[in-house]
Each structure stands twice: as C-alpha cells, then as structure tokens.
Amino acid sequence: MARRTTTPPPDEDFEERIVDIDVSAEMRTSFLEYAYSVIYQRALPDARDGLKPVQRRILYSMSEMGLRPDRGHVKSSRVVGDVMGKLHPHGDTAIYDALVRMAQPFSMRLPVVDGHGNFGSPDDLPAAMRYTEARLAASAMAMVQSIDEDTVDFKPNYDGQESEPTVMPSAIPNLLVNGATGIAVGMATNMAPHNLVEVVAAARHLIKKPDATLEDLMRFVPGPDLPTGGTITGLDGVRDAYARGRGTFRMRARCTIEQVSPRRKGIIVTELPFNVGPERVVTKIRELVTAKKLQGISDLKDLSDRHRGLRLVIEIKNGFIPEAVLEELYRLTPMEESFGINNVALVDGEPRTLGLRELLQVYVDHRLDVVRRRSAHRRRKREERLHLVDGLVIALLNIDEVIQVIRSSDDSGQARERLTEVFELSQIQATYILDTPLRRLTRYDKLELDREKQTLQDEIAELSEILSSETRLRKVVSDELAQVAKTYGTPRRTVLLESSGAARKAAAPEELVVADDPCLVLFSSTGLLARTADASPLAGEGDRSAHDVLVSVVNSTVRGEVGVVTSQGRMIRVQVVDLPTLPPSANPPSLSGGHPVSEYVTLNPGETVVGIGSLDPDGPGLALGTAQGVVKRVVPDYPANRDDFEVIGLKDGDTVVGAAELASEDHDLVFITSDAQLLRYPASAVRPQGRPAGGMAGIRLDGTASVIWFGALDPALESRVVTIAGSSTALPGTQVGGAKISDFAEYPAKGRATGGVRAQRFLKGEDVLLLAWAGPGPARAVSATGKPVPLPEELGRRDGSGVRLTHTVAAVGGALGTTVHAPGAGGAPRAESAED
Known part of the structure; x- marks a missing residue:
C-alpha cells in the first residue's frame, strides 16, 4: 500500500510532483523515531x-x-516558564508535575526541591503552579555541585541558543536513593527508593573493593527504604x-493494636505502603464493610494531622479478634x-536492566x-593563576625597570612587547x-603573592597526585560520599521482614470472632x-481479705447480652463481650478487675x-419489687431493636428496689420492709405481665414503711x-446498727x-431497718x-434482737446471692462508687 504526496509548485509553470511512499516503511520509521524520543528524552532516567531530562x-x-536554599522561594510558575522557554518545550503541565x-x-x-504551599498528598493533587513556590533543597546543591568546573558535558538546547548538561555531577546516588518510575x-x-546511608556504605565498599560480590553489597543495602515507611515482607523478590534487575516484594502498613476506648480495642495505622494514601484505604474499607465482605469493624476515623502524621483508627467490634481482622485488612485492602x-x-545512551x-x-x-575532570579543571585553573602570580612577582622585583619600560613605550601594545622581551614574560x-593597579605593587602585596604562590603550588601538587593515582582518586x-551521608542521611524508615511471600488463605468468619x-456475668x-472466663461457680468460702459482694449473677455466653435494671424501671442492653474477664474462681469473690457500670449505661439524675x-x-423470667410494695413478673418479650426499654410502669414517687431472675x-418472692416485716409467697401467686404493665400489690405496708429489699429464693x-436495725434520725452512713x-x-x-x-425486734434507739438481705449462706458484709x-x-429466733456491729456496713450478700445498700450509705450501686 502506498501513500501519494503532493508538493505544491512554487509557481504556475512548475508541474505537480507526486511521490509514492510505502506506508509500512513510513509507519515503521515514524514509530521508531517517536519511541526513541520517548525513551531517551522523557521516560527513562540516566x-x-x-x-x-525534565528533572535535570x-x-x-x-x-x-x-x-x-539560603534564598527566598519564588513562584513555581516562574520556574516552569524558565524551563519551558529555554530547555524543555513539551508543555508546562509535564514540567510542573515533575517539579511537584x-x-x-x-x-x-x-526531596531535592523545597516546596512552599500545597504540593499535594498521596490522595490529593497539588495546587496550581501560580499558588505554590519553590527553591532548591539542600540536597539538590550536592546534585549540581561543581557543575561549572567542566565535570560534565554540555549540549545545545532544542533551538541551539542555550546549552544544557547531559548529566548532573550528582554527589548523591540519586537513582537508588529516590528511585524512578516511567x-x-x-x-x-x-525503581524502589533506598536509604542514603546504606547506599553510600555499599558504594564506598565497592570503591574500596572493586571485585565485591552482590552478597557483600547486600550486607550494606538489605532492601528498599520507602519514604512512607511501612513494612516489607518477603525479601526473596528483593x-x-x-x-x-527484576523482582517483586510486598509492602504492608505499620499497625499496632491498642485499647482505643475503655471497652474496645482498635487497629492504629501509622504508616501506609508506598504510593498508597489514607483516603484510598478508608474508602476501600467502607466499601467492604457496606458490602458485608469485611466483618468486625465498628468505626473508622482518620486522625491524621501535620503534627502527629498519619493516624488511622480502626475500631474493632467486641467479640472479634483484632489480629484476625488485621489479616483480613491486609488481604482485602x-x-x-x-x-x-x-x-x-x-x-551510555542505551536502555539496560x-x-x-x-x-552502584x-x-x-x-x-x-566527575572528580577526575574536576581535579583536572582545578589544576588547570591554579596553574593559570600561578603563571600570572609568577609574572607579577617578577614585576615587583623589577618595579623600577618595569615602570621605565611602560613610560618609554608609545602604546600598550608596544609596552606589552617590550615587557615580554626584557623580562622574558609571556x-x-x-x-x-x-592591567594591575599601581596600588597592588607594594611590599605587602609582595608577601601576599609569595603566600598565594606557595598555596597554589601545594594545591597543584595535591591535585596532580589525585590525577596520577587511582588509589588517591578513589x-x-x-570521603566525599561519606560526607554526603553524614550531611543528608536519615535513619531507616521501612522494616524488613524475611518471609516466603506465600499468599495467605482467607480467614474463615469463625476465626475472626471470640468463641461463644x-x-x-457479675454485678x-x-x-x-x-x-468470668467460663461458667464455673465462684468460690463461696475463703479468707477475709478485702473483697466485694455480689448484687447479681447471671448465666450467659461471651457473645450474649444481659439487661441492666435501674431504679426507674428501665432495662438497658449490655454486650457481655464488652465486659472485662475475671478468673473463673475468685476466692473470696472480688470484682476489683471489673469496670464501672457507668461505662456501659447512661443513668438519669x-x-x-x-x-x-x-x-x-427462653431463659428465666424477671421479677421486680418496688419501694411501695408492688410486685411484677415480666414477660420476656424484650424488643430486639432497642437498647433501652421499660420493664414496669411505675407510679409517681415509686422506685424499683430489687430485680431477680426467677428460674x-x-x-418464693421475698419482701423485707423498713419496719422489719418479711413476707414470702410462691411466685405462682403473681401473674406474668407485659413490659408496660404496672404490676400488682405485693405486700401491704403500714404507715410510712417502705420496701428496702426484694428478691427470689429457692425454698x-x-x-x-x-437484717441490720438502726435509728431513722441518725445521719446516713454514720451508725453501725445492730445485726x-x-x-x-x-x-x-x-x-x-x-x-x-x-x-427483727427493735431495741431502744432503733426504729427502722437500715439494711436487709436474704439468700444462700454464708452471708458476707x-x-x-x-x-x-x-x-x-x-440467732435461733426469727423475731429476736440484733447484736451491735463494730463497723458501718454498706452492703450484705453471699457468694452467689444478691445484696442491697443501706439507705443513705450509698443507696443502690452508683457509677462513681468504683472509686472506693
């Protein structure tokens, strides 16, 4: 197939000329020219x-x-314009992207450019070039150092009006340190970035031992060191x-598992893989959670800022194993x-792997x-200067004759010729x-010239030694590389982990969660x-060390739920897995490792x-008793979609004083009143009612008496x-009472x-029960x-009097029983009582 081209005639007499060209040959030639231009002028680094080229x-x-670095920043658009106008006519976008x-x-x-302004993030683009400013970073000065000392070759720019270097002197091993992509x-x-100190150490070892093997060099460069830190797993690919020149390794975020709230653990992400931004991770995690492909995550917060750096907080649901969730995050995100x-x-102008x-x-x-050419250039400059100093010294030694020769000459050309003849000068x-001013022809300048001459001779000798000795040159x-590492080196950021790199299998859902x-559950x-760690009963006997008594004990499972019953007739749902775990056998029973109930429920004033x-x-029912003598058996039709609901409709001024599971x-349902009356009757005498119901009469109260304890017992x-009796007129919590x-x-x-x-029969000074409790013994206070x-x-008699105690009692209970607080001595358990 051929293409016909028409060359327009310069005048009407010139005949039309058509040239037949083979399209395949034309395409091959054009494509190769394009490919050559992209490879050598744009995409690949030297x-x-x-x-x-654009970076250079x-x-x-x-x-x-x-x-x-010691000058002020200038607009990035000014830099881009200067580069585009003189050296790189390929568009301002490509230049600015490279600068950024x-x-x-x-x-x-x-980094070799010191940017001022919004230069972007792993997730966001930078601001436009008119809004940002830039200057060279300190490390860039090592890249361009001694470029004016004939260390590298220059070539004409695109239009031949300017010149540009073909390569930078580069005192920093930039390709290995900063990597490249194209x-x-x-x-x-x-190419992956590396640590400057490690690369310089390897380069110095290669300079000292040119026959060093790869294993020798890897002792200094064990692996990449990524700008964002993280962890590299599997060094076989490295x-x-x-x-x-080819290989693959896996990068992992650096994470820790911490207690992010009193009840929950979380995964804290402080470093991400190279070229991965936090927004990308957050978006992916939310997509997986929404699609129910990732379980166990309750919340995700990005707390990153310029002071603390990256900080992603992934809150784990209770009942899920954080380590297993983290493995899923590695696999799916x-x-x-x-x-x-x-x-x-x-x-040498050829692409190589x-x-x-x-x-190195x-x-x-x-x-x-570079150092060889720089040394030759410096020696040449110093020799030229030494040549001038030698001539000036001769002139100073023969100053009168020199002046006479100059004064007797007709012009400067004749004076120059006569000086060269008389004093054998060049x-x-x-x-x-x-051209030297007369003020320099003094005795002091003669001493200065002698010192300068000696310095020049010493420097020329040192430079000649460098040029003549390969050992000295190396x-x-x-030494220069060591100084670069000392000046610009930083500690390693990326952790290297030896691993086979084998793919991990997906974690089964049951592997993510805590066993049920x-x-x-103890209160x-x-x-x-x-x-507790299991359903083993707590020990009921033991020494009398400091311990708590139990208000309630409920059988449950780790992933189950329990309801907290309040004095206002509310039941609040609590996840069992949220609770701290105690040893399965505490002797005597103690909840010193428990958490205050206020961390799980919000109570009204x-x-x-x-x-x-x-x-x-399908479990045991709930029986409630109120201060005004109302009893209620609650039908367990608790709403599954609510965490807070009523279990009894209370009259004005009434409160719940006891809640017990009814197996x-x-x-028997048992009431004990403030006037020392105890009533017991079978639970079958009370008809179960729905949650909104207000219950039925449970005990008849006399006068101002009220119920102080309610519970259910197996006869x-x-x-x-x-029972503990005392005076109603005493200040709450100040009397020990008779038990x-x-x-x-x-x-x-x-x-x-x-x-x-x-x-209980009241003694003199006693008119009220301060505290009461009934349950399986032995009793504890x-x-x-x-x-x-x-x-x-x-005491053998049920209506006998009490024995005076030695200390004030706040609560009474048994190993697996229920307790009540003395009125005014703390009431029912308060959230703040955990401080005691």
Missing part, C-alpha cells in the same frame, strides 16, 4: 544521576536562577531484583500492596570521572601586569461489672442500678436472712399482698470501701 533541566534552571514530585516527601526519599514505548522502569521492581535505566551491583558500579564510575603575564570519592463460651455492690438479668426469651414458679436451699442472722425457714409463707411477719465487716452468729 543511570549516572538518576534523573530524567528543572534542577539546572533553578541553579542558574540562583534559587539556593521532586518536592513531595512521600514520593522522594530525599513508562516508555515497549519498556518501563519502576534479592531477585538486586541480582537480575491497600494496606498491603505489591511493588514490582524493574530497574531499567540509560547507560541493572542489578544492584551494576547500578555505574554511579561509582560516574563519580570517579603575553598573558605582560597583559596582566599592565579515596577522595569515598459459657460464662457468668457487685460497688457498681462493677465483669464476666437520681437513677441507680438495682441488678442485672438475662435477655434470653421456677416454685421459688429447697438453705438460706439466711440478714441479726436467722434461718429463712423460720419465716412462714403467707398470701400475696398481706403484711408479713416480724424479722462489707464497708463502703469493700473491706469485710464481721457479722454475728446466727
């Missing part, structure tokens, strides 16, 4: 300085503009890349990414050449003498909640917690009744809504601080 032109232009990347600390391990035609490069190393760079040793060798050879020396290069084992007299109960619809209708068990312990079997059963029988208080021996 292995010597690690810069692409930016650094050179900024250096020529005087934008050094060289200023981003999350893209470059050692897509050319038919090839691409993707070794392949260092050996052959960008918190773990792979990095494919492809070390393609230009060597290089391993670690080849990359190319750079070392470049620096040797044309350059004679010209310099004629030492200079090595049986347990006991103490000082307002603490906890659970004046509201207290009276007990806990099961939320299982059987054969159990088949051997139980005890504890009596009697057998529960001594109290006869009566009908519902009757008056009951006397539980504690003070407000949880210290044990001795109780008297059991």
